[in-house]
Amino acid sequence: MPLLTDEVRKHIGAESAPFPACDPVEKGAVRRYAQAIMDPDPAYASDEAGARYGGAVAPPLYPAFMFRTPFGAPDVLTERAHDPDFDGLVMGVRDGLPELPLHGFALLNGGAEVEFYRYARHGETVFQKSRYADIYERETRAGPMIFVVIETEYTNGAGELLMRARKTIIRRK
Amino acid sequence: MARVDFEDVAIGQEIGPLVKGPLTTPHLMRWSAAMENWHKIHYDERFAREHDKLPGLLINGSLKQQFIVQLLKDWAGREGWVWKVNFQFRAMNIVGETLSVWAKVRGKREAPAYGLVELDLGIRNEKGLESTPGSAVVALPYRGGVPVPYPFVPPP
Numbered sequence: 001m002p003l004l005t006d007e008v009r010k011h012i013g014a015e016s017a018p019f020p021a022c023d024p025v026e027k028g029a030v031r032r033y034a035q036a037i038m039d040p041d042p043a044y045a046s047d048e049a050g051a052r053y054g055g056a057v058a059p060p061l062y063p064a065f066m067f068r069t070p071f072g073a074p075d076v077l078t079e080r081a082h083d084p085d086f087d088g089l090v091m092g093v094r095d096g097l098p099e100l101p102l103h104g105f106a107l108l109n110g111g112a113e114v115e116f117y118r119y120a121r122h123g124e125t126v127f128q129k130s131r132y133a134d135i136y137e138r139e140t141r142a143g144p145m146i147f148v149v150i151e152t153e154y155t156n157g158a159g160e161l162l163m164r165a166r167k168t169i170i171r172r173k
Numbered sequence: 174m175a176r177v178d179f180e181d182v183a184i185g186q187e188i189g190p191l192v193k194g195p196l197t198t199p200h201l202m203r204w205s206a207a208m209e210n211w212h213k214i215h216y217d218e219r220f221a222r223e224h225d226k227l228p229g230l231l232i233n234g235s236l237k238q239q240f241i242v243q244l245l246k247d248w249a250g251r252e253g254w255v256w257k258v259n260f261q262f263r264a265m266n267i268v269g270e271t272l273s274v275w276a277k278v279r280g281k282r283e284a285p286a287y288g289l290v291e292l293d294l295g296i297r298n299e300k301g302l303e304s305t306p307g308s309a310v311v312a313l314p315y316r317g318g319v320p321v322p323y324p325f326v327p328p329p
Contacts, residue, residue, distance in 0.1 A: 037236065059242070087212060087214070
């Protein structure tokens with residue numbers, strides 16, 4: 001019995017229209033992020049240290065982590081508080097893509113290919129556009145798994161490319 | 174951050190390691206909070222073991238990739254540029270481990286405005302387990318030349 005159904009497979013090619021992250025690059029959010037990754041690069045806090053990049057910037061991968069739950073959105077943690085299968089993840093809000101009908105499947109981060117072009121500066125708004133590039137099933141030593149490949153382009157408010165990412169998400173029973 | 178010229182890089186040369194850890198549950202909580210991601214497998218040990226059948230709390234792949242980028246970025250310096258990075262989360266790292274991020278120069282090629290260095294990379298724990306094989310392409314300035322253009326312009 002394959003894990004991957006047509007119901008899931010039909011999402012291949014689905015894409016989101018470009019949409020902005022709920023908040024621009026905030027100094028305090030950058031500080032907490034930089035402290036959490038333990039990278040004390042002064043360019044994350046000082047315009048002088050970040051002069052090469054046009055001022056203080058966020059860490060390179062930061063744009064990929066800006067697409068959080070917007071103010072006023074339904075509270076998924078409360079909605080699913082009684083669901084024993086709820087894994088705490090709030091999917092769908094983050095990449096603008098429809099959630100795949102894989103209820104009860106565990107989710108693991110398989111890896112990514114990333115290209116960098118510029119860093120997001122403090123105060124900038126970041127936009128993303130994503131698509132399901134591929135969804136396929138593969139037999140692994142740990143059993144069958146579904147691999148979901150999502151391609152995302154991140155741009156700033158001027159439409160300038162910041163980075164591209166091709167992420168692989170693994171879903172399994 | 175020191176400038177590294179393309180000419181100073183040798184094939185086989187090792188970069189790093191950048192050591193992070195031991196990574197405790199508070200480290201994982203701090204990262205989860207910083208990115209507002211509440212995936213239980215990083216802090217709810219019962220859910221991780223009983224529901225997702227994991228051996229313990231996982232160190233976030235999203236955190237491990239930050240360490241890879243930091244190693245490369247700090248090596249490339251302000252005048253270089255980390256262009257491409259890829260990594261696969263092949264093995265799990267469990268809370269309490271200390272991670273060493275390493276990279277090794279596999280190849281070099283010359284583009285008109287800068288040189289490109291190809292690296293293999295990975296993350297090794299204290300037991301020698303390699304969890305995150307990957308590779309990268311880093312642009313470096315030529316000796317006596319101008320910095321790699323910012324924003325980065327890919328080679329023709």
